[in-house]
Amino acid sequence: xxxxxxxxxxxxxxxxxxxxxxxxxxxxxxxxxxxxxxxxxxxxxxxxxxxxxxxxxxxxxxxxxxxxxxxxxxxxxxxxxxxxxxxxxxxxxxxxxxxxxxxxxxxxxxxxxxxxxxxxxxxxxxxxxxxxxxxxxxxxxxxxxxxxxxxxxxxxxxxxxxxxxxxxxxxxxxxxxxxxxxxxxxxxxxxxxxxxxxxxxxxxxxxxxxxxxxxxxxxxxxxxxxxxxxxxxxxxxxxxxxxxxxxxxxxxxxxxxxxxxxxxxxxxxxxxxxxxxxxxxxxxxxxxxxxxxxxxxxxxxxxxxxxxxxxxxxxxxxxxxxxxxxxxxxxxxxxxxxxxxxxxxxxxxxxxxxxxxxxxxxxxxxxxxxxxxxxxxxxxxxxxxxxxxxxxxxxxxxxxxxxxxxxxxxxxxxxxxxxxxxxxxxx
Ligand code: PLP
Numbered sequence: 001x002x003x004x005x006x007x008x009x010x011x012x013x014x015x016x017x018x019x020x021x022x023x024x025x026x027x028x029x030x031x032x033x034x035x036x037x038x039x040x041x042x043x044x045x046x047x048x049x050x051x052x053x054x055x056x057x058x059x060x061x062x063x064x065x066x067x068x069x070x071x072x073x074x075x076x077x078x079x080x081x082x083x084x085x086x087x088x089x090x091x092x093x094x095x096x097x098x099x100x101x102x103x104x105x106x107x108x109x110x111x112x113x114x115x116x117x118x119x120x121x122x123x124x125x126x127x128x129x130x131x132x133x134x135x136x137x138x139x140x141x142x143x144x145x146x147x148x149x150x151x152x153x154x155x156x157x158x159x160x161x162x163x164x165x166x167x168x169x170x171x172x173x174x175x176x177x178x179x180x181x182x183x184x185x186x187x188x189x190x191x192x193x194x195x196x197x198x199x200x201x202x203x204x205x206x207x208x209x210x211x212x213x214x215x216x217x218x219x220x221x222x223x224x225x226x227x228x229x230x231x232x233x234x235x236x237x238x239x240x241x242x243x244x245x246x247x248x249x250x251x252x253x254x255x256x257x258x259x260x261x262x263x264x265x266x267x268x269x270x271x272x273x274x275x276x277x278x279x280x281x282x283x284x285x286x287x288x289x290x291x292x293x294x295x296x297x298x299x300x301x302x303x304x305x306x307x308x309x310x311x312x313x314x315x316x317x318x319x320x321x322x323x324x325x326x327x328x329x330x331x332x333x334x335x336x337x338x339x340x341x342x343x344x345x346x347x348x349x350x351x352x353x354x355x356x357x358x359x360x361x362x363x364x365x366x367x368x369x370x371x372x373x374x375x376x377x378x379x380x381x382x383x384x385x386x387x388x389x390x391x392x393x394x395x396x397x398x399x400x401x402x403x404x405x406x407x408x409x410x411x412x413x414x415x416x417x418x419x420x421x422x423x424x425x426x427x
Contacts, residue, residue, distance in 0.1 A: 019348035026379045027352040028162050028192055028325035029215035031369030033271075037218055040274035041267040048266055054258025056269055061255065063276035067285065068209055068227035069200035076226040076248045076255075079265040082191040082212035085224035086115045088246040089187050089208045090154075092228075092236040096120035098153040101142065101184065103127075103134045106161035107355035112189055113156060119241065124152070130357050131327070133168040133320040136176035143180035152184040160193035163355045165327035165364065166315045167197065174204045185232060191215060194225070195279055196292045196368045197323045207232040213268065216324065218275045218369045222268045228252075284417030292323040294410055295367045295376050299326045301406040302380045302399030309387065309394040314362055324368035325352065329361055331392060336363045342386050349382040373407055
């Protein structure tokens with residue numbers, strides 16, 4: 001039993017493990033892992049060089065292609081987190097000194113650019129206001145002015161900026177690149193987007209996409225996922241940076257037979273298969289995306305209802321509101337870290353902190369992964385109680401009612417999940 005520490009009111013401070021009932025993990029990842037996935041991973045480790053493992057890999061890869069929206073792209077997995085996925089995406093296609101165009105519009109896009117700088121690439125980082133998306137006009141203008149002898153070799157885009165709750169439209173960005181007739185590689189971070197909102201590697205001609213297991217894929221942290229388009233694959237065959245662990249060439253070679261050149265995260269991969277079956281074959285990706293939009297609309301309706309108390313959505317462009325998280329600004333008299341601490345200590349509700357420039361100014365409500373309407377309502381109720389207990393003049397129930405109204409008004413449209421080829425795993 002953990003020893004309770006005295007709270008400011010003289011009563012013991014509660015922690016997620018001492019509060020009765022399930023903790024509400026509503027940060028924008030890691031997300032809640034469904035029991036089914038936990039059970040799929042609760043099994044003996046198998047030989048990663050044996051036939052059962054090869055069959056597992058051969059089931060996972062086609063399902064991953066479906067999630068990445070590709071027929072010919074190659075998924076590549078590493079036991080790593082999203083940060084490792086950044087490095088893998090960069091070192092396979094860029095050589096030291098190559099010019100890279102990056103935009104920073106939140107903590108993660110800034111860190112992606114920093115990763116590229118640390119690896120020795122020549123990064124042009126264009127700062128945008130945090131809370132703003134990367135728009136096609138901005139990108140096209142920048143590319144049109146790139147007429148020197150050493151053009152950009154890659155453009156870094158974060159599809160869903162987890163720090164600000166802003167979705168950039170990758171398809172429109174691709175059209176901007178084409179309009180500028182630029183041939184830089186398009187590298188897209190889909191860490192907090194994949195499996196929650198559409199991704200179309202083929203249609204958007206994305207050269208490298210990257211993600212992590214702990215967000216829309218409903219797994220614990222531990223797997224970095226890339227999907228490599230044909231052009232990136234070709235570039236990596238001849239070039240790239242010095243690399244070893246992140247070199248995707250031996251992985252692609254061994255994957256063809258269902259194996260990996262390193263020891264894979266065996267049990268996480270059983271979990272990954274379960275998650276992919278749930279998303280692709282059972283619920284169906286179109287329904288998964290619609291569910292995320294539905295939950296996101298309800299959260300935004302709640303935040304609008306709190307506007308009289310001084311809260312608002314950080315992203316001011318409706319068409320760029322994130323389907324997976326909402327960044328909520330608090331009244332300037334309040335430090336948002338206080339909100340986060342109070343929500344956890346009183347209700348076992350974990351909300352995302354403000355990162356970097358927006359530290360202390362926002363909290364983030366994650367609404368991605370395994371989540372339903374009642375869980376969203378519980379989260380919003382917890383936020384309201386937290387704000388009220390911190391003397392924010394919020395009308396209790398106003399956000400919850402607005403979210404309920406949003407649920408009632410939005411029709412639920414169910415698409416039939418599309419079948420995808422699978423090979424049976426011997427268990
Ligand atoms: N990119 C985005 C958009 C993220 O949200 C995160 C983490 O939340 C990362 C990259 C870094 O991933 P990780 O923390 O798994 O290393």
